[in-house]
Amino acid sequence: MNDCLDEEKGTINGGEGGSVSIKQPNGTKTPSEAPNHATTRRHKTNLPTISHPSNALRFLHKIQAPHNASAVDSSPLQAELPLNIIVVGGGLGGLATSIALARRGHSVTVLEQAHELGEVGAGIQIPSNSSLLLERWGVGTFLAGKAVEPQGITIRRWQDGSKIGYTKLIPEFRENFGASYHVVHRAHFHEALYSRALQLGVDVRVDCRVVTYDDEDASVELANGTTLSADLIVAADGIKSAARQLVLGGRDQKPKPTGFAAYRATVDVEKILADPDVVWLLEKPSLDIWIGEDRHVMTYTIAAGKSFNMVLSHVDRSDPQTWDNKTALDDMRREFSGWDPQLTKIIYMINKTIKWPLCAGTPLPRWVAPSSKLLILGDAAHAMVPYMSQGAAMAVEDGAALAMVLNSINNRSSIPFALKVFEKERLQRTSQMQQASMANGTIWHFPDGPQQEARDEAMRPEVEGKHFLSSANQWSDPVTQWWAYGYDAEAAMKDACDAAVSDLISKAC
Numbered sequence: 001m002n003d004c005l006d007e008e009k010g011t012i013n014g015g016e017g018g019s020v021s022i023k024q025p026n027g028t029k030t031p032s033e034a035p036n037h038a039t040t041r042r043h044k045t046n047l048p049t050i051s052h053p054s055n056a057l058r059f060l061h062k063i064q065a066p067h068n069a070s071a072v073d074s075s076p077l078q079a080e081l082p083l084n085i086i087v088v089g090g091g092l093g094g095l096a097t098s099i100a101l102a103r104r105g106h107s108v109t110v111l112e113q114a115h116e117l118g119e120v121g122a123g124i125q126i127p128s129n130s131s132l133l134l135e136r137w138g139v140g141t142f143l144a145g146k147a148v149e150p151q152g153i154t155i156r157r158w159q160d161g162s163k164i165g166y167t168k169l170i171p172e173f174r175e176n177f178g179a180s181y182h183v184v185h186r187a188h189f190h191e192a193l194y195s196r197a198l199q200l201g202v203d204v205r206v207d208c209r210v211v212t213y214d215d216e217d218a219s220v221e222l223a224n225g226t227t228l229s230a231d232l233i234v235a236a237d238g239i240k241s242a243a244r245q246l247v248l249g250g251r252d253q254k255p256k257p258t259g260f261a262a263y264r265a266t267v268d269v270e271k272i273l274a275d276p277d278v279v280w281l282l283e284k285p286s287l288d289i290w291i292g293e294d295r296h297v298m299t300y301t302i303a304a305g306k307s308f309n310m311v312l313s314h315v316d317r318s319d320p321q322t323w324d325n326k327t328a329l330d331d332m333r334r335e336f337s338g339w340d341p342q343l344t345k346i347i348y349m350i351n352k353t354i355k356w357p358l359c360a361g362t363p364l365p366r367w368v369a370p371s372s373k374l375l376i377l378g379d380a381a382h383a384m385v386p387y388m389s390q391g392a393a394m395a396v397e398d399g400a401a402l403a404m405v406l407n408s409i410n411n412r413s414s415i416p417f418a419l420k421v422f423e424k425e426r427l428q429r430t431s432q433m434q435q436a437s438m439a440n441g442t443i444w445h446f447p448d449g450p451q452q453e454a455r456d457e458a459m460r461p462e463v464e465g466k467h468f469l470s471s472a473n474q475w476s477d478p479v480t481q482w483w484a485y486g487y488d489a490e491a492a493m494k495d496a497c498d499a500a501v502s503d504l505i506s507k508a509c
């Protein structure tokens with residue numbers, strides 16, 4: 001792990017007698033090394049060492065070393081120990097991970113069981129913590145003209161659509177968190193990742209179903225009998241992951257039904273444009289969520305505004321085996337009857353829908369097999385309800401963190417240590433996001449009454465444009481915002497790595 005002490009370090013020796021001028025991952029230099037116009041014009045103060053959470057320190061960093069965190073980083077620091085890595089699963093998580101690894105110089109093969117690459121469902125949100133990484137990795141180019149940037153997120157009352165909560169996204173999210181909040185068609189997101197992966201030389205193979213993992217050997221056997229070996233196997237094989245059981249030593253910890261289900265659908269925008277009662281929904285790009293007892297409906301436009309995406313969630317404890325997709329459309333309409341007439345008008349414009357059970361996992365004891373040659377990430381490791389719109393974002397972060405931690409080593413014997421650091425950081429981050437997602441289900445689904453009234457009251461200042469220090473709306477609450485959207489998975493992994501090395505050194509001394 002010596003590299004954690006030098007290459008990507010930057011500050012570890014700072015407290016031990018001096019400023020260290022070390023190259024940053026993006027090839028730029030630290031303030032002490034780079035001629036920085038902002039800092040040469042201003043009085044330069046040594047940044048204090050602090051351990052308490054403080055946005056004031058962010059401010060000091062910003063004025064002393066302004067940089068665009070989401071600028072395309074076309075020459076990332078390369079791994080000193082380039083590895084052959086197999087990623088199982090060509091979903092959003094697998095492809096994002098392949099990009100994160102390939103751009104650092106690893107040789108990556110993605111194995112996808114499907115005959116064709118693709119994504120189920122229509123829209124997906126790409127929150128700032130994910131778009132920061134994607135833009136940095138050069139994926140943004142492939143999303144240009146396809147992703148939509150909503151102006152804000154409006155939480156509405158189930159009965160009449162009146163505003164209960166409001167999160168302003170433009171320009172706050174880009175200004176504060178360094179990257180915009182986007183919504184996009186899943187197919188476009190997937191295509192963008194695929195294109196960037198190919199550009200980076202990732203070998204993406206379809207029709208390659210892994211039937212056996214060998215975690216001691218770092219090999220996989222495909223359904224056609226072929227065996228493929230690597231230095232490391234990354235299983236991004238989704239919620240039904242077969243690798244998870246092996247990582248957990250034979251006792252799988254499967255994600256379980258949460259008692260929530262969602263209807264997923266799209267509406268042709270021409271229909272909405274033709275109806276004067278609801279056309280306002282398309283006036284500007286926005287995210288709207290109607291919330292009520294046991295249910296909520298999330299809407300936004302995708303495909304550069306050509307399609308209107310809807311996710312209609314409700315409490316449903318029945319066995320998914322008993323669900324009949326032929327009745328899904330009627331069931332969905334019945335489920336939301338009596339809701340805001342403008343919303344139900346749009347619900348009646350839906351021609352077809354799929355009902356989806358929402359499952360969630362609980363924090364796993366580990367993500368990395370004892371051999372340190374197989375690990376899981378993405379939904380395989382941290383399935384969650386989609387109420388923070390962060391499932392795929394967490395998978396993108398996983399990929400970023402893995403590539404970063406592998407950059408901190410220069411010999412194979414350090415791989416187990418590096419993967420432990422990765423596992424610890426990602427377990428904490430994703431477990432908290434699982435909880436935050438579940439919390440939205442609680443906050444949004446109160447029946448009308450004192451709790452609902454107190455919740456609406458707690459969000460009122462943001463609707464009225466008043467200053468607030470906290471909110472029951474997690475998108476707006478300043479503490480939740482900085483934690484969720486102000487997280488840079490690469491920087492956080494580097495910090496975790498530095499801390500782990502310092503810890504190791506102090507224990508050895």
Ligand SMILES: Cc1cc2nc3c(=O)[nH]c(=O)nc-3n(C[C@H](O)[C@H](O)[C@H](O)COP(=O)(O)OP(=O)(O)OC[C@H]3O[C@@H](n4cnc5c(N)ncnc54)[C@H](O)[C@@H]3O)c2cc1C
Pocket residue numbers: 088089090091092093094111112113114123124125126208209210211236237238239242262264311356377378379380386389390391392393394395
């Ligand atoms: C209703 C809903 C709305 C959501 N909205 C959002 C949102 O707005 N924002 C967000 O960030 N997330 C959202 N999510 C979550 C997001 O969709 C998932 O977290 C994400 O797609 C998981 O990606 P993954 O690559 O880990 O898994 P998957 O997408 O499940 O990919 C796994 C891949 O592995 C392949 N595979 C599996 N087994 C094998 C095998 N043995 N051999 C080879 N290949 C194999 C599969 O075919 C599949 O392609 C939402 C989820 C739902 C249900």
